[in-house]
Amino acid sequence: MSSWVDLAIISIVLLNLMVISSSRISACIQITALQGIIIGLFPLIVDLNSITVGTIVFSAVSVALKGFVFPCLLFRAQREANIRKEVESIGGYPFSLLMGVAVFLISCWLSSRLPYTHPLLSKWAVPVSLAAFFTGLFIIVSRVKALTQVIGYLVLENGIYLFGMALLVKQSLLVELAILLDIFVAVFVMGIAIFHISREFDHIDTQNLDELKDWVISQQEL
Amino acid sequence: MAITILIAAPLITGFVSFFIRNDYFRRFLLITCAGIHLALTCSALVRRPDACWGGCFALDSIGVIFLTITSLLFLGAVIYGVKYLCDEKRHSNDVSTEGGFFSPEAVFIGCLLLFLSTMTAVIVSRHLGVLWVAIEATTLASAPLIYFHRTKRSLEATWKYLLICSVGIALALLGIFFLAVAIANDSGDLILNKVIDNAAQMNIPWLKAAFLFIFVGYGTKMGLAPFHTWLPDAHSEAPSVVSALLSGALLNCAFLGILRMYQICIAAGLAKYCQEIFILFGLLSVFFAAFFILGQLDYKRMLAYSSIEHMGILALGVGLGGGAVLGAMLNAFSHSLTKAGLFFIAGNILSHYGTKYISEVKGIIKGKIRWSGILWFIGFLLITGTPPSGIFLGKFMILKEAVYQGRYWLILIFLLSLAIIFIGMARIFISMTQGVPSEKVETRPLTRNRFWYISPSAVFFILVVIMGVYLPTWLLKILSGAAEALGGF
Numbered sequence: 001m002s003s004w005v006d007l008a009i010i011s012i013v014l015l016n017l018m019v020i021s022s023s024r025i026s027a028c029i030q031i032t033a034l035q036g037i038i039i040g041l042f043p044l045i046v047d048l049n050s051i052t053v054g055t056i057v058f059s060a061v062s063v064a065l066k067g068f069v070f071p072c073l074l075f076r077a078q079r080e081a082n083i084r085k086e087v088e089s090i091g092g093y094p095f096s097l098l099m100g101v102a103v104f105l106i107s108c109w110l111s112s113r114l115p116y117t118h119p120l121l122s123k124w125a126v127p128v129s130l131a132a133f134f135t136g137l138f139i140i141v142s143r144v145k146a147l148t149q150v151i152g153y154l155v156l157e158n159g160i161y162l163f164g165m166a167l168l169v170k171q172s173l174l175v176e177l178a179i180l181l182d183i184f185v186a187v188f189v190m191g192i193a194i195f196h197i198s199r200e201f202d203h204i205d206t207q208n209l210d211e212l213k214d215w216v217i218s219q220q221e222l
Numbered sequence: 223m224a225i226t227i228l229i230a231a232p233l234i235t236g237f238v239s240f241f242i243r244n245d246y247f248r249r250f251l252l253i254t255c256a257g258i259h260l261a262l263t264c265s266a267l268v269r270r271p272d273a274c275w276g277g278c279f280a281l282d283s284i285g286v287i288f289l290t291i292t293s294l295l296f297l298g299a300v301i302y303g304v305k306y307l308c309d310e311k312r313h314s315n316d317v318s319t320e321g322g323f324f325s326p327e328a329v330f331i332g333c334l335l336l337f338l339s340t341m342t343a344v345i346v347s348r349h350l351g352v353l354w355v356a357i358e359a360t361t362l363a364s365a366p367l368i369y370f371h372r373t374k375r376s377l378e379a380t381w382k383y384l385l386i387c388s389v390g391i392a393l394a395l396l397g398i399f400f401l402a403v404a405i406a407n408d409s410g411d412l413i414l415n416k417v418i419d420n421a422a423q424m425n426i427p428w429l430k431a432a433f434l435f436i437f438v439g440y441g442t443k444m445g446l447a448p449f450h451t452w453l454p455d456a457h458s459e460a461p462s463v464v465s466a467l468l469s470g471a472l473l474n475c476a477f478l479g480i481l482r483m484y485q486i487c488i489a490a491g492l493a494k495y496c497q498e499i500f501i502l503f504g505l506l507s508v509f510f511a512a513f514f515i516l517g518q519l520d521y522k523r524m525l526a527y528s529s530i531e532h533m534g535i536l537a538l539g540v541g542l543g544g545g546a547v548l549g550a551m552l553n554a555f556s557h558s559l560t561k562a563g564l565f566f567i568a569g570n571i572l573s574h575y576g577t578k579y580i581s582e583v584k585g586i587i588k589g590k591i592r593w594s595g596i597l598w599f600i601g602f603l604l605i606t607g608t609p610p611s612g613i614f615l616g617k618f619m620i621l622k623e624a625v626y627q628g629r630y631w632l633i634l635i636f637l638l639s640l641a642i643i644f645i646g647m648a649r650i651f652i653s654m655t656q657g658v659p660s661e662k663v664e665t666r667p668l669t670r671n672r673f674w675y676i677s678p679s680a681v682f683f684i685l686v687v688i689m690g691v692y693l694p695t696w697l698l699k700i701l702s703g704a705a706e707a708l709g710g711f
Binding site: 114140181185186197211212 | 349351352354355358359361362365366369372374375377378379380381382384385388389392395396399402403412425427428431454455458459
């Protein structure tokens with residue numbers, strides 16, 4: 001059984017590296033969706049003997065949202081904004097890939113220093129979840145397009161979810177579903193915001209969202 | 223039961239308002255709902271309602287304080303906001319015809335009610351997972367409110383708000399998972415009372431990490447420096463009603479999230495560790511705010527930085543412990559009312575002069591909106607903590623505790639920052655209210671019903687002054703009850 005878990009965890013690391021080094025936005029969306037599906041299936045593959053109705057419902061909802069609804073929303077936003085590629089990210093893609101590896105190593109180091117009291121899913125689960133978390137954070141900070149930042153947010157959420165799963169943190173099903181609902185609405189609202197940004201500015205480069213700042217206010221506005 | 227109605231009434235009315243076509247009926251619903259909310263809150267002040275939903279929702283003394291602030295503020299904002307919506311409609315004819323399935327006003331009122339519902343949920347929830355869900359929901363309900371004017375600038379503010387707060391709150395979720403790991407027994411139950419009962423057996427390193435993540439996560443939403451970057455943008459671009467609610471109610475709700483975690487840490491014997499963090503970031507926020515207020519060109523941004531300052535003061539008060547906690551609670555109450563009143567007046571000035579630049583607004587007292595000018599100046603005196611103000615009392619209690627503990631460096635930085643803030647704000651407020659009105663700026667007549675534009679602020683200011691002079695015993699009891707729960711007295 002643990003071989004399946006390890007396989008899934010390794011694939012998540014690889015997907016992290018793929019999403020951080022890809023410039024095509026549709027590819028990024030697909031990779032994130034695949035990652036979401038794998039993580040959504042975790043409650044099922046962890047322990048095949050103790051599957052309850054609750055875990056099946058939760059797993060189905062998260063796979064449906066992360067694997068199908070989010071990509072649909074993002075693809076729609078992409079069509080409306082009419083973009084295919086992320087512009088050259090800060091530092092370039094080879095640098096991003098190096099950062100992805102560095103982030104993974106740092107996560108390994110961090111998780112080796114944490115004292116574990118809980119039974120672990122796999123000894124790789126915590127470093128990988130932290131790596132996904134930091135990868136998402138890095139994407140949000142380093143990318144220019146608003147859409148890619150949302151993808152970063154999803155990778156980050158995937159990381160947090162995997163963490164919860166890795167340490168077998170039990171929460172009531174209702175709360176888990178509410179958290180999913182929140183993330184769903186967040187992506188939905190961000191999608192609408194992207195639509196408005198592309199309509200107002202003719203692009204979704206957040207670098208150009210720079211009118212609001214202190215002290216230096218352009219006088220042309222007056 | 224009362225708690226369920228407090229959350230459900232605005233929730234249901236909010237969803238219904240999206241589909242109501244008649245403007246007047248929708249506004250009527252909004253005011254009625256706000257009134258019912260305040261009435262229920264007042265009844266909760268008299269008799270604490272029972273816990274419901276298996277202990278997930280309950281009201282304690284900290285919750286009662288924040289609920290009263292939110293409810294009172296919301297009613298004031300609604301009275302002001304309905305007037306504002308009427309005028310907005312009169313001044314711009316093309317708004318209602320613009321695309322979209324729902325009219326902008328329906329979205330605005332619907333989101334306002336959802337915002338109230340989610341904030342109430344934050345205040346009453348005793349389950350940390352539910353608390354997280356509610357705090358994230360406040361972000362989502364308020365984002366469309368910030369984008370109400372549909373300009374490029376408000377869009378930029380909305381995007382920053384959405385992304386920065388969502389990422390911040392995601393950090394808090396990781397913190398909550400850390401907390402679940404720290405709970406040694408295998409129940410994994412995140413209901414506050416149970417966590418506090420079992421706090422003695424917690425795993426300390428995980429708990430420390432959990433506190434840090436939750437502090438940074440909710441601190442982003444609360445606007446503590448250096449995670450405050452979304453705050454001035456959102457406050458300056460949102461309609462003034464929304465700015466008032468963001469500043470007076472939402473920031474407090476995020477603070478409540480941190481306080482819940484702090485309660486757990488106190489029970490686990492980590493109070494000292496948390497207090498140092500509160501003091502560090504509190505002092506940093508006050509210092510940052512002082513720095514940015516000094517050269518401010520935009521009066522709504524200035525108010526936003528003043529909110530950062532006050533959030534810093536709250537954190538500082540809680541961090542110092544002892545008598546300062548009571549001061550912080552008092553300050554939370556007074557700051558919310560004063561700041562909301564100031565934002566309402568800022569809205570009046572904005573709609574009269576049509577500009578947010580300080581340099582273009584001069585001599586309000588001599589102009590047509592004299593009363594707004596007078597209240598603007600009174601508000602300045604109250605917010606900077608001039609004696610007959612609740613804020614003065616709060617700051618004084620915090621300082622007294624700092625002196626008692628002999629933290630002279632802290633006092634020096636704190637007082638220096640407060641002095642800079644006073645000078646920076648005095649320059650702005652005096653030049654705006656006094657001076658010769660410039661002739662080249664075109665002014666727009668504020669509508670006939672000026673009474674409703676001024677009265678919410680006036681009432682709030684009077685309440686703040688009363689609180690600075692006389693604290694009724696029942697209020698003092700609630701405030702000190704909250705202070706005790708937070709390790710003070």
